[in-house]
Amino acid sequence: MGLKPSDVEGIAHLARLRIAPEDVPRYAQDLSSILAFVERLEAADTEGVTPLAHPLDMAQRLRPDEVTETDQRERFQAIAPRVEQGLYLVPKVIE
Amino acid sequence: MEWEAVIGLEIHAQLATRSKIFSAASTAYGAPPNTQACAVDLGLPGVLPVLNAEAVRMAVKFGLATHSNIARRSVFARKNYFYPDLPKGYQISQYELPIVYDGWLDIELDEGETKRIGITRAHLEEDAGKSLHDAFEDMTGIDLNRAGTPLLEIVSEPDLRSAREAVAYMKKLHALVRYLEICDGNMQEGSFRCDANVSVRRRGEHRFGTRTEIKNVNSFRFVERAINYEIERQIDILESGGAVVQETRLYDSARDETRSMRTKEEANDYRYFPEPDLLPLVLDDAWIEEVGQTLPELPDAKKARFVDDYGLSPYDAGVLTATRELADYYEAVVAACGGTAKLAANWVMGELSGALNKAGLEIGASPVTAEALGGLLRRIEDNTISGKIAKQVFEAMWAGEGDADQIIDQRGLRQITDPAAIEAMIREVMEANPKQVEQYRAGQEKLFGFFVGQVMKASRGKANPAQVNAALKQLLAGD
Numbered sequence: 050m051g052l053k054p055s056d057v058e059g060i061a062h063l064a065r066l067r068i069a070p071e072d073v074p075r076y077a078q079d080l081s082s083i084l085a086f087v088e089r090l091e092a093a094d095t096e097g098v099t100p101l102a103h104p105l106d107m108a109q110r111l112r113p114d115e116v117t118e119t120d121q122r123e124r125f126q127a128i129a130p131r132v133e134q135g136l137y138l139v140p141k142v143i144e
Numbered sequence: 145m146e147w148e149a150v151i152g153l154e155i156h157a158q159l160a161t162r163s164k165i166f167s168a169a170s171t172a173y174g175a176p177p178n179t180q181a182c183a184v185d186l187g188l189p190g191v192l193p194v195l196n197a198e199a200v201r202m203a204v205k206f207g208l209a210t211h212s213n214i215a216r217r218s219v220f221a222r223k224n225y226f227y228p229d230l231p232k233g234y235q236i237s238q239y240e241l242p243i244v245y246d247g248w249l250d251i252e253l254d255e256g257e258t259k260r261i262g263i264t265r266a267h268l269e270e271d272a273g274k275s276l277h278d279a280f281e282d283m284t285g286i287d288l289n290r291a292g293t294p295l296l297e298i299v300s301e302p303d304l305r306s307a308r309e310a311v312a313y314m315k316k317l318h319a320l321v322r323y324l325e326i327c328d329g330n331m332q333e334g335s336f337r338c339d340a341n342v343s344v345r346r347r348g349e350h351r352f353g354t355r356t357e358i359k360n361v362n363s364f365r366f367v368e369r370a371i372n373y374e375i376e377r378q379i380d381i382l383e384s385g386g387a388v389v390q391e392t393r394l395y396d397s398a399r400d401e402t403r404s405m406r407t408k409e410e411a412n413d414y415r416y417f418p419e420p421d422l423l424p425l426v427l428d429d430a431w432i433e434e435v436g437q438t439l440p441e442l443p444d445a446k447k448a449r450f451v452d453d454y455g456l457s458p459y460d461a462g463v464l465t466a467t468r469e470l471a472d473y474y475e476a477v478v479a480a481c482g483g484t485a486k487l488a489a490n491w492v493m494g495e496l497s498g499a500l501n502k503a504g505l506e507i508g509a510s511p512v513t514a515e516a517l518g519g520l521l522r523r524i525e526d527n528t529i530s531g532k533i534a535k536q537v538f539e540a541m542w543a544g545e546g547d548a549d550q551i552i553d554q555r556g557l558r559q560i561t562d563p564a565a566i567e568a569m570i571r572e573v574m575e576a577n578p579k580q581v582e583q584y585r586a587g588q589e590k591l592f593g594f595f596v597g598q599v600m601k602a603s604r605g606k607a608n609p610a611q612v613n614a615a616l617k618q619l620l621a622g623d
Contacts, residue, residue, distance in 0.1 A: 063413055065226055102219040102241070102418045108426035114161050114198035118169040118182040125186060126178070135177035136285035139228040142275065 051081040146347040147382075149375045150355075151304035151340060152264075155317055157296045157327040158271065158335040159202045165270050165294035166193030166236065173333050181273070181288035187232035192421050199294040200425065202326035203243045203268050204435045206296060209324055209442055210263050212247025217426050220268075220419040228286050229273035237297075239416040242267035243425065249320070250444065251312040256458065261313050262301030271295050290334075296326070302341065302352065307371035311364050314338055319443050323468045331362050338367055342374045344382065353378070354388040358402055361395050370395035374402050446471055454478065454485035463493055469507045473514045480518020487521055495538050512541050520548035528552060529559050530609055560607045563615065566599075569607065570619050573598040584620055595620065 054073045057080065061068045068076065122135065131138040164171055167184035184191045207214045221239035244266035250258045273288035298317065304310045318336055321327035329336045343355035358374055361367045373395075378388050393402040441449070443465050450461035450471075465471045470492070477488045496517065500510060520537055523529050529537065529552060540551045552558055560566060573595060574581050584591040599612050 059413075063224070063415065100240075102424045103420065103422075105423060107423050109195055109423040111197035111200060112168070112194040114163050114196050116163045116168055116170045118163075118167060118180075120179040121182070122178045125181070125183070125188075131283070133280065133283075133285065135179070136276065136279075136287055137178065137228075138280060138283040138285055140284070141277065141282050142228055142284050 052077045052084070147344045147375075147379050148347045148349075149305055149307075149371075150302045150343045150345060150352055151307075151310050151371060152302040153298075153300045153304065153310055153314060154339040154341070155298045155300075155314065156271075156337045156339075157206075157298060157317075157321050157329075159199050159294040159296055159326055160328055161196055161198045161202070161294055163196060164292035165196050165199045165268065167292055169292065171293045173330075173335075175289055177285075177287040178289060181291055185231070185288055185292040193236060193419075195422065195425065196294060199268060200243070200427075201435055202294075202324070203266060203296050204427070204432060205324050205326055205439060206266055206298070206321065207244035207247060208432070208436050209320060209439060210244075210247035210249055210266075212244045212263060212266065214427065214432050215241055215243050215245065215425075216428070217241065217424050218243040218267075219424050220422040221416045222419050223269075223414040223416055225414060227272070227275075228284060229275045229288070229291065231273070231288065231291065235270060235272065236419055236422070237269035237416075238267035241424075243427075249313065249316055251309065251316050252462070253309070253312065259303075259309065261303045261309075264299045264301050266296050266298040269295050269297055296321075302343075307368045307375070310340060310371055311368045314367060315364060316443075319466060323440055323443055325440075334362065337362060340367065340371055340374075342371055342378070343388070344375055344378045353382075354390050356388065356390065356402075357392045358395050359392055359405060366395060366397050369397075369400055370402055373400060377402065440468070454489070456485065456489055460489050460493065464489060467507070473507050473510070476514030477518045477521065480515045481521035481525065482518075484521070484525060487524065488518070491517060491521060491538075495535060499538075499542055511544060512538070516541055516547055523548050523552060527559055527561060527608060529557055530605070532609075533557050533559065533605055536605075557606060560603055561611060563611065566603075566607055566611055566615050567619070569599055569602045570595075570612070570616055573602060574619065581620065585622060592616070592620070 054077050057068070057073050057076045126132045126135075126137070129137050158171075159165075161171060163169060164185060167182050169182040169185055170180045172180065184193060204214055206212075218238060219241040220236055222234040223237045223239070224234045226233055242265040245264065247263040247266075248260050249263060250260050252258055271290050271293040273286055273291040276285035276287065279285050300313065304313060318329050321336070322329045327335055331337075338361050340358045340361065341355045342358065343353035345351065345353040356374060356378070358370050361370050374393065381388055389404075392405045394405045395402050446465045447458070447461045450456050450465060451458055454461075456464070464474045474488065474492050477492060478485050481488055496510065496512065499512075500507060505511075517538075520534055520541065523537075524531055524534050536555075537548055537551050537557065540546075540555070541548060545551055546554070560569075577595075577598065580591050580594060584595070595616050596609075596612060599616065600607060600609070603612075
């Protein structure tokens with residue numbers, strides 16, 4: 050399965066990665082070889098095998114529904130680029 | 145051309161846990177911004193999610209109440225997208241193996257028919273934060289208090305065929321999650337939100353048309369209007385030879401229209417993959433059974449019981465079981481007045497509901513308790529007061545003037561049932577209106593109502609109406 054340059058651009062956009070246009074063909078080629086390598090797994094017979102959701106063979110532990118966290122807003126917001134009235138400010142996301 | 149709408153709903157119900165789904169921060173609504181957003185909710189490096197047992201229990205309750213399968217093994221997944229109110233850059237959700245799947249819910253249609261709506265799945269996920277776009281110039285404010293609040297996303301099959309059916313289904317689910325006490329159902333606060341997938345096709349066609357998704361409509365009325373608008377819009381496009389574009393649309397209630405929300409380049413591609421920070425959720429039969437034993441009587445069962453036990457019409461039973469609080473109140477009134485379930489139903493649905501609506505109060509905040517209302521109805525039953533006087537007494541009770549007996553005594557409202565007193569009043573009225581008596585006796589029977597009115601007025605509403613009627617007939621007939 051080969052990736053086209055447009056696939057690479059699409060994936061980069063979804064991941065918010067900026068890729069120089071001249072690098073796109075190289076990425077397409079490298080990623081295609083990686084996929085080709087992984088494709089070998091398709092040869093394995095997985096009939097009757099439960100898909101692996103996690104490498105640890107354990108079940109999720111549950112936490113009792115109790116509030117133990119206290120307000121630490123000031124500490125968290127000390128590292129935020131911009132804060133006003135308790136809100137984190139970010140560049141406007143809609144017009 | 146006859147068109148048919150095909151609608152499926154995705155409902156997000158906020159689960160009524162105290163703490164968040166993956167952290168121990170509070171979920172309480174209305175706190176100052178970001179005071180309930182801890183390191184896990186903010187997605188700071190090194191934190192790990194730990195699943196809230198109560199959220200799991202609530203999801204299972206919902207599954208059992210909707211005849212669904214409960215997955216013995218379900219898996220959390222990352223749904224990846226970028227938005228400032230989603231700090232991690234992904235939402236922890238469930239994708240291939242949701243906790244609840246393949247259930248159903250019956251809805252009532254207008255003609256008393258029921259229709260079974262399939263529930264494809266219900267999965268656990270975390271809510272995002274809130275973006276405030278209007279508060280700042282050129283900036284968006286982010287409040288992450290809501291981030292990490294547990295949600296149950298309930299996905300229906302595309303079984304709904306009209307906006308009305310969609311609303312009936314949504315109301316039924318709304319009542320159910322409140323009965324189960326897994327969601328407070330507060331739509332203004334966003335605890336119960338709806339996305340609608342809408343398409344149209346020619347009647348008789350089996351394939352689905354291209355659908356659009358209407359996002360986040362926050363009231364029953366708007367859901368109905370948004371879907372109706374969208375159905376009309378799509379039919380217009382198809383009838384003029386165009387094609388519906390698959391897209392997300394936003395309902396604007398001020399203009400009563402939907403409009404396109406996202407551009408094509410941001411086409412949904414969430415690149416789901418299993419969440420490596422959480423292990424598969426494994427549930428055993430004994431635990432699921434234990435949860436099943438905590439289920440309350442559900443709305444349909446309660447409604448059927450109200451019809452059987454209280455002799456109510458299906459309509460009345462439906463109204464009275466709309467919420468668990470109202471049903472409990474009604475049953476407490478019946479118990480307190482010692483019988484006549486129909487009278488209690490009329491009062492709860494009539495005077496009481498009217499007064500609550502007018503005051504904008506929920507049943508739980510009623511100034512007249514079920515016991516107090518029962519006490520009033522007892523006085524109607526034993527003929528101490530008439531139904532009409534009872535309305536006066538109810539108003540006084542509502543205003544906090546005491547219980548029914550106190551008010552009846554203080555205001556001297558006890559009904560006049562002494563036959564001699566009633567006869568005396570009737571004779572007085574007849575003597576004062578000889579002309580009407582003559583006309584009545586000459587065949588103008590319509591005047592009967594006039595006499596009833598005069599006698600009731602003379603008694604200041606206190607004469608027993610049934611006795612007045614009987615005695616009047618006799619006396620007017622000419623001794």
